[in-house]
Amino acid sequence: MFSTAFLDLPPLEGAGGTVLLPGSKSISNRVLLLAALSGGTTTVHDLLDSDDTRVMLAALRQLGCGVAQQGSTVEITGLDGQLKVTQADLFMGNAGTAIRPLTAALAVLGGDFTLHGVPRMHERPIGDLVDALRQLGCLVAYTGNPGYPPLRLGGQGAPPRLHLDAPIRVRGDVSSQFLTALLMALPLVARQDVVIEVVGELISKPYIEITLNLLARFGITVAREGWQRFTIPAGSRYRSPGEIHVEADASSASYFIALGAIATGDSGTIRIEGVGEASIQGDIRFVEAARLMGAQVAGGPNWLEIRRGTWPLKAIDLDCNHIPDAAMTLAVMALYADGPTTLRNIASWRVKETDRIAAMATEMRKLGATVEEGADFIRVQPLANPADWRAASIHTYDDHRVAMCFSLAAFNPAGLPVRVEDPKCVAKTFPDYFETLLSVSHTATRHIPVICVDGPTASGKGTVAVAVAARLGYHFLDSGAMYRVTALAASRAGLAIDTAHEAAIATLAQTLPVRFEGGKVWLAGDDVTEQIRTEEAGMNASRVSALPSVRTALVALQHSFRRLPGLVADGRDMGTVIFPQASLKVYLTASAACRAERRHKQLISKGISTTIDSLRADLEARDARDSSRSVSPLKPAQDALLLDNSEISITQSVDQVLAWWEGRQPF
Ligand SMILES: Nc1ncnc2c1ncn2[C@@H]1O[C@H](COP(=O)(O)OP(=O)(O)OP(=O)(O)O)[C@@H](O)[C@H]1O
Numbered sequence: 130m131f132s133t134a135f136l137d138l139p140p141l142e143g144a145g146g147t148v149l150l151p152g153s154k155s156i157s158n159r160v161l162l163l164a165a166l167s168g169g170t171t172t173v174h175d176l177l178d179s180d181d182t183r184v185m186l187a188a189l190r191q192l193g194c195g196v197a198q199q200g201s202t203v204e205i206t207g208l209d210g211q212l213k214v215t216q217a218d219l220f221m222g223n224a225g226t227a228i229r230p231l232t233a234a235l236a237v238l239g240g241d242f243t244l245h246g247v248p249r250m251h252e253r254p255i256g257d258l259v260d261a262l263r264q265l266g267c268l269v270a271y272t273g274n275p276g277y278p279p280l281r282l283g284g285q286g287a288p289p290r291l292h293l294d295a296p297i298r299v300r301g302d303v304s305s306q307f308l309t310a311l312l313m314a315l316p317l318v319a320r321q322d323v324v325i326e327v328v329g330e331l332i333s334k335p336y337i338e339i340t341l342n343l344l345a346r347f348g349i350t351v352a353r354e355g356w357q358r359f360t361i362p363a364g365s366r367y368r369s370p371g372e373i374h375v376e377a378d379a380s381s382a383s384y385f386i387a388l389g390a391i392a393t394g395d396s397g398t399i400r401i402e403g404v405g406e407a408s409i410q411g412d413i414r415f416v417e418a419a420r421l422m423g424a425q426v427a428g429g430p431n432w433l434e435i436r437r438g439t440w441p442l443k444a445i446d447l448d449c450n451h452i453p454d455a456a457m458t459l460a461v462m463a464l465y466a467d468g469p470t471t472l473r474n475i476a477s478w479r480v481k482e483t484d485r486i487a488a489m490a491t492e493m494r495k496l497g498a499t500v501e502e503g504a505d506f507i508r509v510q511p512l513a514n515p516a517d518w519r520a521a522s523i524h525t526y527d528d529h530r531v532a533m534c535f536s537l538a539a540f541n542p543a544g545l546p547v548r549v550e551d552p553k554c555v556a557k558t559f560p561d562y563f564e565t566l567l568s569v570s571h572t573a574t575r576h577i578p579v580i581c582v583d584g585p586t587a588s589g590k591g592t593v594a595v596a597v598a599a600r601l602g603y604h605f606l607d608s609g610a611m612y613r614v615t616a617l618a619a620s621r622a623g624l625a626i627d628t629a630h631e632a633a634i635a636t637l638a639q640t641l642p643v644r645f646e647g648g649k650v651w652l653a654g655d656d657v658t659e660q661i662r663t664e665e666a667g668m669n670a671s672r673v674s675a676l677p678s679v680r681t682a683l684v685a686l687q688h689s690f691r692r693l694p695g696l697v698a699d700g701r702d703m704g705t706v707i708f709p710q711a712s713l714k715v716y717l718t719a720s721a722a723c724r725a726e727r728r729h730k731q732l733i734s735k736g737i738s739t740t741i742d743s744l745r746a747d748l749e750a751r752d753a754r755d756s757s758r759s760v761s762p763l764k765p766a767q768d769a770l771l772l773d774n775s776e777i778s779i780t781q782s783v784d785q786v787l788a789w790w791e792g793r794q795p796f
């Protein structure tokens with residue numbers, strides 16, 4: 130997951146490949162609660178691992194359920210319809226799919242519970258559910274603003290006396306989650322037939338279909354008359370199915386369906402696995418909307434394949450009540466359409482993680498689009514000409530879907546980058562979204578930004594480059610380590626490091642079995658991280674690096690680090706030879722005395738005893754060889770910015786490099 134303050138997506142062009150999507154949030158949290166309310170143990174496979182499911186799992190543990198997790202498989206040992214713990218303070222984060230059904234289930238079971246969440250959760254309405262629960266006879270109190278969490282349930286010792294004779298009326302026109310909550314809670318008390326009547330036009334019916342489908346898997350068959358009246362039969366009782374698989378998330382699929390429709394088709398198709406035409410999720414109908422806009426979509430029961438069809442995409446005017454979450458993706462697709470697109474019946478967007486109608490309109494305007502918004506609709510004019518597009522920094526409102534949708538703007542025909550602020554907000558449903566997107570996206574190499582940090586020995590290049598890469602979410606190339614590993618491989622092969630063995634060492638370098646993983650360096654299965662860090666290894670690296678054929682042999686390996694979303698490379702010739710077109714080149718230096726002192730401290734801290742004088746002599750000898758060799762000598766690139774950090778801290782050095790970088794961004 131990218132935990133950086135922002136993620137700069139370079140302009141993207143093509144896309145192709147297979148994506149495995151995380152489990153559906155709606156199904157995951159429903160299944161967890163149903164398993165918790167059932168008796169015995171339910172093994173849940175392919176569970177989504179996200180903020181919202183973690184909130185639900187934490188609550189279930191607090192309530193006394195058994196929870197054993199291994200990867201994406203979780204075993205829930207349920208409560209069999211009886212509370213084990215009758216008092217708890219439950220943190221619900223911003224998970225609507227957790228707070229609503231838990232409120233209903235705990236309210237009908239009795240006990241004394243408080244449920245609260247993050248500030249945005251306290252702005253999300255729950256009044257219609259509370260009204261329905263109060264009709265039933267449950268004790269529910271608002272401890273903050275009326276109509277919104279936090280809530281206190283019960284608190285009077287004895288379980289509530291429920292009035293089940295009359296139909297329980299609940300509004301269905303704000304959120305379908307209130308009806309879902311009742312449908313999941315009332316089987317716990319169905320000593321007689323329990324009837325729920327929906328007041329107003331029920332929105333988001335497909336989510337109710339998911340609820341009914343899953344209830345059936347757990348032994349509850351609800352009788353339904355249209356979408357207005359639901360009856361839970363007397364004697365209903367939760368029965369665990371033993372094992373259950375969670376489908377991949379159909380709304381997460383929408384970004385990749387859109388990707389297939391937008392990205393140039395040369396790179397092939399986008400294949401989505403884990404969800405397909407047999408999905409029980411309503412958002413699978415996003416496929417129909419994408420086809421209307423021109424996407425070519427083929428599919429099987431649990432897979433989809435998408436490629437670009439009509440281009441530009443076709444503008445649509447669509448009632449999106451059946452796909453409220455996935456419809457946000459259509460709004461960004463509309464930027465690539467041949468006319469204005471209107472998405473209607475989306476009032477529920479206003480009460481989601483943020484006011485999504487306002488958020489989408491505001492952020493699309495930053496990209497240059499003309500957007501009209503109403504209480505329950507949004508109309509987007511396409512950005513027909515490349516010149517209409519603007520590079521924008523997209524605010525994401527702690528809303529995963531805003532972040533994911535706007536990543537698709539990186540395919541703009543103007544070749545502009547897009548900044549996504551707070552990219553970790555995708556953790557709500559799809560923690561590895563950006564990694565997945567970038568793994569199937571392509572762009573011209575020249576679009577992938579590179580920052581070069583060159584300079585003499587021990588000037589702090591590695592330290593600064595690693596920190597800059599971490600702040601930007603970029604890859605890191607330690608080119609010196611390649612020369613160090615090559616020298617080690619040569620000595621392991623019994624090759625003296627001299628011109629007589631240049632060809633043999635170059636051959637070795639060309640197929641060097643080196644791997645850089647999690648801060649470690651591996652040579653053919655050996656962890657050589659520490660071994661290559663000695664002063665002797667540095668000196669050998671300097672000798673090997675003076676051999677021209679060895680340098681040539683290592684070029685392709687260094688270029689292979691230039692991957693999306695960007696690279697920070699440290700070495701001696703990053704800016705002069707390896708990445709001469711780099712977007713930013715920094716030549717980092719410090720006085721020899723300062724560098725010798727730093728290296729001394731570094732080695733002493735590792736328990737290696739040495740003297741400052743000998744280190745200074747070594748590093749000056751190394752710099753002299755590196756600067757005077759015939760190929761790729763150490764020197765600042767003509768367009769490098771010089772940074773002498775003798776008198777400044779690591780943090781100041783990093784901030785300076787980032788400030789230079791920011792100064793070159795178009796946002
Ligand atoms: N202002 C500073 N900027 C960067 N590094 C500093 C600074 N002050 C102290 N250091 C320390 O200097 C030491 C040398 O840094 P580092 O190993 O990153 O240098 P390098 O240039 O990559 O070395 P080499 O050329 O051997 O690869 C580290 O222990 C680092 O913490």
Ligand SMILES: Nc1ccn([C@@H]2O[C@H](COP(=O)(O)O)[C@@H](O)[C@H]2O)c(=O)n1
Nearest residue numbers: 608609610612670671674700701702755
């Ligand atoms: N781009 C580079 C990087 C390194 N070298 C040589 O390798 C030696 C070790 O490098 P460190 O950065 O790990 O200290 C260095 O002294 C150079 O001789 C290089 O030539 N080009």
